[in-house]
Amino acid sequence: MPLQTRAILTGHTRGLGAAIAQLLLEQGADVLAIARTRNGGLATRHTGKLHEVELDLADPVKLDEWLSGEALSQFVSDAQRVLLVNNAGMLAPVGDLANQAPAAIARAVSVNVAAPLMLAAAVVQATGQTADTRIVHVSSGAARNAYPGWSIYCATKAALDHHARAVALDGHRALRICSVAPGVVDTDMQAEIRDLDLAHFPMRERFDALKRDGQLATPEQSARKVVDxxxxxxxxxxxTVDVRDLA
Incomplete structure (x- = not known):
């Protein structure tokens, strides 16, 4: 990674996000990582290169306050390449409409949609379209295929896909954007899926079989494909791209 690279990444404390952060840091990027908590192990291994911001992305008011400050613009000010990886996401609420609390819906939409779109706009504004700017929305097969019980998750991931399609049509000179499905990854979210009540998610047995049959990619494997x-x-x-379709 010869260019002076600055990367902004959400959800870096575990799973796919932690693996992506590790790869970007290993390749010489400075990483500004945003999550509710810190990743102590990663910070210890990459002192001076990892910059952590403790922020709940479910709170758009707090996110807007942070974006209104100078931290982001200062971080990218001397960069030749700026990367934004919108990785943070949440599965809940799961179940049909009668079992979806309005507050849970609002939280999911804030984390899965509002925060990525707010960060995307802020990053482009901060770079002034002078640096090579690249935005990844971490999407899902659920953006392109509907699943019973997952109406909120499917809808929010589909929103990221369509955002990327529309932004690509805007013709920003120095901006590339893609909504990337990372495949089925062995993360805490997968464990959450396998713990779901069949009444709320009738397709759970399919995900049980993926784990049982060793069909889940490791976070490191999927992160490598996303970063490459x-x-x-x-x-x-x-x-829009699915990493499983890449050569």
Missing amino acids: YLLSEAFGDTP
Whole structure:
């Protein structure tokens, strides 16, 4: 990664986000990581390169306050390449409409949609379209296929896909964007899925089988595909991609 690179990443404390952060840091990027908690192990291994912000992305008011400050613009000010990886996401609420609390819906939409879109706009404004700017929305197969019980998760991930498609049509000179489905990854979210009540998620047995049969990718495997694609010349050629379809 020869260019002076600054990366902004959400949800870096575990799973796919932690693996992406590790790869970007190993390749020489400075990483500004946003999550509710810190990643002590990662910070110890990359002193001076990892900059952590404790922020609940479910609170758009707090996020707006932070974006209104100078931390982001100062972080990217001397960068030749700026990367934004919108990785943070949540599955809940799961179940049909009669079992979805309005507050839970609001939280999911804030984390899965509002925060990524707010960060995307703020990053582009901070770079002034002078740096090579690349935005990844971490999407899901659920954005493109409807699942019973997952109406909120499917809808929010589909929103990221369509956001990428629309932004790509805007023709920003120095911006590339893609909504990337990372495959089925062995993360805490997968464990959450396997703990769901069948009455709320009738397709749970499919995910039980993926774990049982060793069909889940490790976070490190999926992170490698996401990062390799993000840094490739092909990134952004299409606004939505599934890493399983990449060569």
